Amino acid sequence: MNVTGHTTRPASIRDVADAAGVSYQTVSRVINGHPSVRPATRDRVLTAIKELGFRRNATAHALASGRSRIVTVLTANTTHYGYASILQGIEEAARAASYAVGIGVLESAGEAAVKAEVQRASDAGGGLIVIAYDRAGVRALAAVPAGLPVVGVVETPASPPGGESPWVWADDRAAAHEATRHLLSLGHDTVHYVAIPSSTRRTSARTAGWRQALREAGAAEPRPLQGTWGPAGGYAAGRRLARDPAATAILCGNDDLALGVMRALHEAGRAIPDEVSVAGFDDSPLAAYLTPSLTTVRLDFTGLGRAAFGLLHGVLEESATVAPHPVSAPELVARESSGPRRHPPRHTPRQHPGAVPPT
Amino acid sequence: MNVTGHTTRPASIRDVADAAGVSYQTVSRVINGHPSVRPATRDRVLTAIKELGFRRNATAHALASGRSRIVTVLTANTTHYGYASILQGIEEAARAASYAVGIGVLESAGEAAVKAEVQRASDAGGGLIVIAYDRAGVRALAAVPAGLPVVGVVETPASPPGGESPWVWADDRAAAHEATRHLLSLGHDTVHYVAIPSSTRRTSARTAGWRQALREAGAAEPRPLQGTWGPAGGYAAGRRLARDPAATAILCGNDDLALGVMRALHEAGRAIPDEVSVAGFDDSPLAAYLTPSLTTVRLDFTGLGRAAFGLLHGVLEESATVAPHPVSAPELVARESSGPRRHPPRHTPRQHPGAVPPT
DNA sequence: CCGGGTTGTGTGACCGGTCACATTCATGCG
DNA sequence: CGCATGAATGTGACCGGTCACACAACCCGG
Numbered sequence: 001m002n003v004t005g006h007t008t009r010p011a012s013i014r015d016v017a018d019a020a021g022v023s024y025q026t027v028s029r030v031i032n033g034h035p036s037v038r039p040a041t042r043d044r045v046l047t048a049i050k051e052l053g054f055r056r057n058a059t060a061h062a063l064a065s066g067r068s069r070i071v072t073v074l075t076a077n078t079t080h081y082g083y084a085s086i087l088q089g090i091e092e093a094a095r096a097a098s099y100a101v102g103i104g105v106l107e108s109a110g111e112a113a114v115k116a117e118v119q120r121a122s123d124a125g126g127g128l129i130v131i132a133y134d135r136a137g138v139r140a141l142a143a144v145p146a147g148l149p150v151v152g153v154v155e156t157p158a159s160p161p162g163g164e165s166p167w168v169w170a171d172d173r174a175a176a177h178e179a180t181r182h183l184l185s186l187g188h189d190t191v192h193y194v195a196i197p198s199s200t201r202r203t204s205a206r207t208a209g210w211r212q213a214l215r216e217a218g219a220a221e222p223r224p225l226q227g228t229w230g231p232a233g234g235y236a237a238g239r240r241l242a243r244d245p246a247a248t249a250i251l252c253g254n255d256d257l258a259l260g261v262m263r264a265l266h267e268a269g270r271a272i273p274d275e276v277s278v279a280g281f282d283d284s285p286l287a288a289y290l291t292p293s294l295t296t297v298r299l300d301f302t303g304l305g306r307a308a309f310g311l312l313h314g315v316l317e318e319s320a321t322v323a324p325h326p327v328s329a330p331e332l333v334a335r336e337s338s339g340p341r342r343h344p345p346r347h348t349p350r351q352h353p354g355a356v357p358p359t
Numbered sequence: 360m361n362v363t364g365h366t367t368r369p370a371s372i373r374d375v376a377d378a379a380g381v382s383y384q385t386v387s388r389v390i391n392g393h394p395s396v397r398p399a400t401r402d403r404v405l406t407a408i409k410e411l412g413f414r415r416n417a418t419a420h421a422l423a424s425g426r427s428r429i430v431t432v433l434t435a436n437t438t439h440y441g442y443a444s445i446l447q448g449i450e451e452a453a454r455a456a457s458y459a460v461g462i463g464v465l466e467s468a469g470e471a472a473v474k475a476e477v478q479r480a481s482d483a484g485g486g487l488i489v490i491a492y493d494r495a496g497v498r499a500l501a502a503v504p505a506g507l508p509v510v511g512v513v514e515t516p517a518s519p520p521g522g523e524s525p526w527v528w529a530d531d532r533a534a535a536h537e538a539t540r541h542l543l544s545l546g547h548d549t550v551h552y553v554a555i556p557s558s559t560r561r562t563s564a565r566t567a568g569w570r571q572a573l574r575e576a577g578a579a580e581p582r583p584l585q586g587t588w589g590p591a592g593g594y595a596a597g598r599r600l601a602r603d604p605a606a607t608a609i610l611c612g613n614d615d616l617a618l619g620v621m622r623a624l625h626e627a628g629r630a631i632p633d634e635v636s637v638a639g640f641d642d643s644p645l646a647a648y649l650t651p652s653l654t655t656v657r658l659d660f661t662g663l664g665r666a667a668f669g670l671l672h673g674v675l676e677e678s679a680t681v682a683p684h685p686v687s688a689p690e691l692v693a694r695e696s697s698g699p700r701r702h703p704p705r706h707t708p709r710q711h712p713g714a715v716p717p718t
Numbered sequence: 719c720c721g722g723g724t725t726g727t728g729t730g731a732c733c734g735g736t737c738a739c740a741t742t743c744a745t746g747c748g
Numbered sequence: 749c750g751c752a753t754g755a756a757t758g759t760g761a762c763c764g765g766t767c768a769c770a771c772a773a774c775c776c777g778g
Binding site: 117 | 417421589
């Protein structure tokens with residue numbers, strides 16, 4: 001109960017041992033659930049533990065045992081919805097398994113900076129989860145020294161460069177495929193794509209799924225526009241697309257981009273969805289409340305995070321034959337921003353008066 | 360350079376000592392920058408360190424020294440922009456100071472759950488930063504055992520319950536005051552307020568600032584509407600406010616709420632800003648790209664995070680007389696969603712056909 | 719040329735746990 | 749009854765660092 005308010009050194013197992021009249025090793029056995037401790041002894045020890053308010057020193061435990069029950073997450077700026085949600089999922093699962101969660105932000109994608117960050121993360125001991133949706137993440141994954149337990153959260157199931165490490169992914173390709181088919185099925189000749197920054201030199205999974213759907217439909221394949229992670233990139237892309245009367249359907253790599261695109265279209269006087277349909281990606285909590293509400297593909301980010309932790313947990317403790325970690329399949333959520341093609345793209349785009357780029 | 364790819368036990372200071380032909384203590388001196396080591400010796404040691412790829416074992420260091428260079432952040436779900444940004448700021452500052460960042464999510468506000476989470480966090484050693492913008496956070500701050508270094512990020516500078524611990528805050532009161540005055544200055548009779556969940560039983564800082572501005576202007580003081588953190592709460596509040604023809608200006612506790620309010624107003628056929636002005640709080644990255652773009656108050660969340668870490672750093676290492684941690688003052692960003700009062704509230708609100716609550 | 723203060727370096731104990739092994743005692747079986 | 753067996757508990761070393769202190773070599777002044 002620790003009634004005394006004094007800031008005294010916390011009780012150690014030897015303190016508990018003295019109080020219970022046993023050896024420190026017996027205390028160790030009790031707190032680790034070792035079977036061969038007589039019930040009466042165990043009770044005495046437990047009582048002493050409670051009385052002294054003993055908590056096992058995590059640092060000493062880690063040092064002596066070599067296992068640290070820590071998972072460090074390497075991620076980009078978590079103000080982006082997807083990253084934050086994955087982190088959320090990891091944290092949930094980690095908490096349930098009594099793991100501590102560390103976080104390292106990959107601020108620049110520079111080789112050296114990434115390497116340093118991986119080093120720092122590995123200092124914590126325990127395992128690593130790298131969110132490799134962007135170039136920095138992919139670099140980090142590649143920079144993880146062999147022997148360090150790591151799980152990647154990747155965009156595409158292809159083998160990450162230079163690694164045998166396990167990974168999890170949401171089926172971005174299928175998701176993009178589905179979204180594109182949705183737009184095509186509304187009668188659009190083709191679908192333009194505004195991409196998030198790709199994680200690799202190669203085509204991203206989202207881009208691939210979009211392209212595949214176009215091919216299957218025999219539709220033209222416009223060049224994808226390169227976006228950023230935030231709405232600003234979407235806005236820039238949207239301004240260009242607004243000038244193209246043939247662009248009647250636009251798929252965006254995430255919801256933030258879609259917002260920027262919609263804003264640009266609006267400023268250019270192009271009605272959504274009557275003239276142009278827009279679809280996003282991720283189903284952020286805001287998508288449903290935009291005007292028009294945003295058609296998007298829901299991804300199970302928290303499930304992804306939980307799965308990543310589950311996998312890592314399995315690697316760290318072979319005992320924990322981790323239950324299958326279900327990640328829900330992507331799901332199209334059709335809302336107001338996508339609709340049937342209506343107006344043949346013939347008119348001159350109106351010029352909106354207040355077309356000032358937002359602050 | 361560690362050319363061998365073998366997963367061998369990492370080098371310890373004794374390994375380095377052997378390689379350099381000195382004692383382990385000398386190695387310790389070198390890595391800690393102790394002055395009295397002969398330059399020649401230091402060089403030999405440094406060479407050995409480089410050759411063996413030695414990195415000081417953080418766990419052992421923490422155990423032996425009692426200082427762990429870890430800061431654990433206790434926060435609500437970080438998918439909310441403000442929380443994520445604060446975390447971002449903390450991480451930046453922590454990285455600069457070679458601190459590891461741990462994170463604990465306060466999922467429920469239940470007394471027991473919060474207490475358990477605080478316990479877990481304190482197990483990590485090092486210091487604590489509690490983001491106490493909500494009830495769970497405030498509870499957590501109160502549950503921190505005396506003697507554990509902690510800094511609170513709070514909504515209001517009033518003393519947090521039961522603590523002497525230092526804290527940082529953005530001046531939410533001033534910010535709300537400014538936003539309200541902005542709306543009043545546009546000619547509105549009064550300003551309605553949709554609140555984020557309050558952190559305490561008492562009136563929140565934002566609510567207080569809003570009320571103060573109304574009083575100073577001699578305006579009526581409508582009852583604030585209770586919202587949530589996400590757009591859903593704003594949507595519900597917006598539906599109620601849309602029925603009130605006298606509600607021509609609405610201030611929201613955050614941008615997500617504002618989005619929900621705007622959606623509801625839109626569905627009710629009330630034009631923004633011509634019939635109703637809306638202002639948010641936080642200036643999330645999306646605010647500028649909404650249609651209409653959202654008038655809001657920018658808060659320096661990352662600065663707040665950096666300041667919180669700075670304060671904690673000062674507590675943990677008295678040497679680090681932390682430089683003043685500047686947190687930018689809140690700044691009103693006027694955009695399209697707020698405008699002069701135009702239509703006398705006389706007409707019957709139109710009923711929008713597609714008024715289906717979003718998914 | 720000796721004593722005292724500095725500088726550079728080494729030794730042993732310790733942080734709070736875990737691990738491998740030793741010991742004691744009760745039990746089962748030939 | 750003797751001895752192997754296993755359960756219950758204790759002892760010492762160890763994880764990889766730090767800390768307090770001892771000690772040697774050097775410098776300086778008297």
